[in-house]
Amino acid sequence: MYTIELLDVVTTAGILYIVALGLLIVYGVLKIINLAHGAFLVLGSYAAVIATWLDWSPWSALVIALVGGAAVGAVAEWRVLRDLYVRPLDTILATWGLNIIIVQSITLYFGREIQFAESGVTQAVSVGGVTYSLYRLILLLIAAVLGVLVWLLMRRTQIGIVAQAVIMNEELAQALGINTRLVRFVTFCLGAGLASLAGALITPLVSVHPNLGVPWLINAFMLVMVAGVSLGNLALAALILGGAQVLVSSYGNPVLGSLTIIILAVIILRFRTITT
Amino acid sequence: MNAAVATRGLAVAGLEGGYGSSPVLHEVSFDIGPGEVFGVLGKNGMGKTTLLKTIVGFLPPRRGQVELLGENVTGWPPYQVTRLGVSYIPQEKSIFQDLSVEENLRLALREPSRFEERLIAVAGWFPFLTARRQQRAGTLSGGEQKMLLMARALLTRPRLVLIDEITEGLQPAVITRLQDILAEECRTHGTTIVLIEQNVGFALRKVYGIQLLLLMLAISILAVAPVRSQQKKPVVIAIPVGLSGVNSVVAPAVVQSAQLAADELNAKGGILGQPVRVVPLDDESGPAGAVKAFNTGIRQDKADVIITMETSAARNAGTPIAERAKVPFIYTSFYEGRACGEYLFVNAWVPEQVVPPLIKFMTDEKKVKRWFAVGSDYAFGRGMIEAAKKTIKDMGGTILGEEYQPLQQSDWTAIISKIRAANPDGIIYSTSGGGPNIDFLKQLKAAGLTMPIGSLSIDELTAEAGGNAAEGVYYTGDYFTGIDNPENKSFLEAMKKKFGAELKTPNALSEQEYDGLHAYAMAVERAGSTNADAIIKVLPTVVFKGPRGSVQMNKQHHAPLPIYLAQVQADGKTRVLKNFGLIDPGDQCPKLK
The missing domain is CATH 3.40.50.2300 (Response regulator)
Structure with missing residues (x-):
């Protein structure tokens, strides 16, 4: 009976999780909010456009986005951010500047008009008696896979452990001989790559143009503020906030729905006692 | 009264100057005594304004000396020069449009306590000033604004008045008034006056009985701008459009439409034999940019008409400026309806x-x-x-x-x-x-x-x-590239031929610009002039048969339009299915005929 609402809630949460993941990782390790996150989403969307131009499979866009986003992230960390970590407020300016540079470069090359990108999946399937978008279901699956992969990376690999150490106590990590500079570099590349990947993943749902990143950046920012640096919290936050948005939009209206994430985020932050 | 102090008027010796690295003034020298009137005559681009700006201190002299009322003021900042007793009336943007008449006047006076007394003195010449001292200066007529300028210049009882082309665009009666006032001021207070004029008659007549020095500018000032007096004055069409901001996707196509129409008109010998000039201006897709763009178009480029596609916010900001300046404004974007103005016309759908x-x-x-x-x-x-x-x-x-x-x-x-x-x-x-x-x-x-x-x-x-x-x-x-008629085919071919690889595909927001220029040209030909009031009378009678079909803005400044039905095909292309014929815009502006 409530199948549609249930599907809407979980798939919306999945999409939000995918979009916020890169931002959370950068925030956790580097302690900065990467305001260029939206620009990396845009980069990923244009990777899908390029794949269409080259007549490659739409799925190849995911690889292009991950690699391309990580590469741009590498240059940005190396040339812009590296010396700014000691001045956290300046990183806000620097990453927002980076956002403008990336978005304007894309605008210069592609123009402001919307671009066409081929979608791999456009059909709908029958789930529990209702017809539902297959692609949204696939995104839910991808969100789960990405969550598990990142969790494994953080808990089961050397780089992940090192990153955890840096998150918990950076000074101590340095004292133990960890090259925090390299950790930051790798983390930022990973965050940028994941953001671009997310951009390529949402492309079949949205139109591709240079400013598509902004609304997603705002939602991702809210989620990360609420979730802190925990992957589990992020999933929970995506489910609660995204779910509330869908339900308020469905039973109320979308204008109220779009306020829901922000209002809930503020309430949660007010009563959350553990600061991470 | 203070004749002892004012032994000297204005002396300029070997003055050289200009803008940045381009020299305009070369070895300018002259000497004017108190109570003399000095006319600087010459065509546009000869350096007259540069001369005044250098004297007052807005531009640094490269060489030479300016001596004013016995002081060597070379290199002084403008505010110090002015305080010696100099009034400077620049040619452009010389009134604070959004301040009241009184505020405009008070700004000139250093001693506020003497304002009422001085106002009475100048109001003898300009009685409307006292009656309308609270009125916004921008709402005064063109002639009244010039009189306000003159009043502001004389309010301080200056010893030297520098006037940059005050007669431009004024009616003969107003010009005569200003002449009389200056002559009187000269005679009774021994004021020195430097006048810049293209209007030789004004400079000559006003100085009757007073010595006239005529500077031969051709000798002393090197003209850097090419003299274009041979050419006829062009018909200027301003296009404030969103070259940046949300409209920047469509704006280039709008400008191209205008350029094609201008080319076609010029190929036929222009409008009334005058060449057509298209001036694109960036309205930044919003109201603040529109205000700037409209003011630039009207005041600086002297636009005869504004024909453009804009956001509604930009249009709402620009319309009053066009109305006040009495410049016809043809709006070429579809919009929500019910925008009305005496000078505002719309040739797209509601x-x-x-x-x-x-x-x-x-x-x-x-x-x-x-x-x-x-x-x-x-x-x-x-x-x-x-x-x-x-x-x-x-x-x-x-x-x-x-x-x-x-x-x-x-x-x-x-x-x-x-x-x-x-x-x-x-x-x-x-x-x-x-x-x-x-x-x-x-x-x-x-x-x-x-x-x-x-x-x-x-x-x-x-x-x-x-x-x-x-x-x-x-x-x-009202417009699709797929409309099947000869006008649309030749329009699309001409666009392709003119712009080649640079072509921005004509669309439902850009084609109307092309129609707008042609309709305006027909109106000017029919009215026999670019006079705005004549144009707005004639414009509703003009029918232009263009790519959309026949369009006439005869319904309360809006146009009944041919409306087409279209459907998007599997490849994303649009196919026109049928033509509904002319559809009426209904009552958009019941107050207009």
Whole structure:
């Protein structure tokens, strides 16, 4: 009976999780909010456009986005951010500047008009008696896979452990001989790559143009503020906030729905006692 | 009275100067005594204004000396020069438009306590000043503004007045008034006057009985700007358009339309034998930019007419400026309707023209009785849906649901689920332009919803960029590239030929610019001049047969338009299905004839 609402809630949460993941990782390790996150989403969307131009499979866009986003992230960390970590407020300016540079470069090359990108999946399937978008279901699956992969990376690999150490106590990590500079570099590349990947993943749902990143950046920012640096919290936050948005939009209206994430985020932050 | 002090007037010796690295003044020297009038005559671009600006201190002299009232003021900043007793009346932007008459005057006076006394003195010449001292200076007529300038210059009882072309555009009666006032001031107070004029008569007549020194500018000032007096004055068409901001996708196509029309007109010998000049200006897609662009177009470029596509906010900001300056303004963008002005004309559609035909078609041909209405949450989106609902009710249909999505939100999940639950016969929607159409249609398609869809916001370029996302969508409009008539074919060919690889595909927001220029040209030819009041009388009588069909702005400054029905094909291209014929805009501006 409530199948549609249930599907809407979980798939919306999945999409939000995918979009916020890169931002959370950068925030956790580097302690900065990467305001260029939206620009990396845009980069990923244009990777899908390029794949269409080259007549490659739409799925190849995911690889292009991950690699391309990580590469741009590498240059940005190396040339812009590296010396700014000691001045956290300046990183806000620097990453927002980076956002403008990336978005304007894309605008210069592609123009402001919307671009066409081929979608791999456009059909709908029958789930529990209702017809539902297959692609949204696939995104839910991808969100789960990405969550598990990142969790494994953080808990089961050397780089992940090192990153955890840096998150918990950076000074101590340095004292133990960890090259925090390299950790930051790798983390930022990973965050940028994941953001671009997310951009390529949402492309079949949205139109591709240079400013598509902004609304997603705002939602991702809210989620990360609420979730802190925990992957589990992020999933929970995506489910609660995204779910509330869908339900308020469905039973109320979308204008109220779009306020829901922000209002809930503020309430949660007010009563959350553990600061991470 | 203070004759002892004012032994000298203005002496300039070997003055050289100009802007940056381009020299304009070369070895200028002259000497004017107190109570003398000095006329600087010459054509545009000879350096007259540069001379005054260098004397007052706005431009640094490269060499030479300026001696004023016995002081060597070379290199002084303007405010110090002025305080010696100098009034400078610049040619442009010399009034604070948004301040009152009184505030404008007070700004000139250093001793506020003497304001009433000095006002009485100058009000003898300009009685309207006291009566209208609270009025905003920008609302004064052109002649009154010049008189206000003169009053402000004389209010301080200056010993030297520098006037840069005050007679331009004034009626002969006003000019005579100003001449008399200056002559009187000279005679009674021994004021020295330096006049810059193209109007030789003004400079000569006003100085009767007083010594005239005529500087031969051709000898002492090297003209850097080429003298263009041989050419006829062009008809200037200003195009304030969103070259940056949200309209920057479509603006280049608008400018290209204007350039083609101007080329065609010039190839036929211009308008009334005068060449046509198109001046694109950036309105930054918003009201603040529009104010700047309109002012630049009207004051600096001396636009005869404004013909452009803009956002509604930009149009609303620009219209009063055009009205005040009495410059005809042809608005070429479809919009929400009911924008009225004596000088404002619209040659594109309003909702009354495109919404009812689409709803009627879907009701009659697609058998849509139970509708779902979806819009982006902003004025235009909501206005279009309101218009659609009205027609749906008139046609006996029902509305199962009506939903609005915030502008920034690109996830339509909740609305699509509501549509599915309602299961309507058809959907009518109006998002904001461009991307949101595709967001919505892509997600609708992915959700497997296949009922007939009518769009009030899609356009050809967006549909094509969306690939197959918009397949099957119906929409109406006054221009499509696929309109099958000889005028459209030759328009598209001419555009392709002129712009080649640079061509921006003509669209439903840019073609009207082409029509606008041609309609204006026909109006000028018929009126026999570019005089604004003559033009606005004639413009409604002009019929231009262009790519859209025959268009005449004869319904309260709006135009009945040929409206076409189109459908998006599987490859994203748009096919024109039928022509509804001329559709009336209805009562847009009942106060206008």
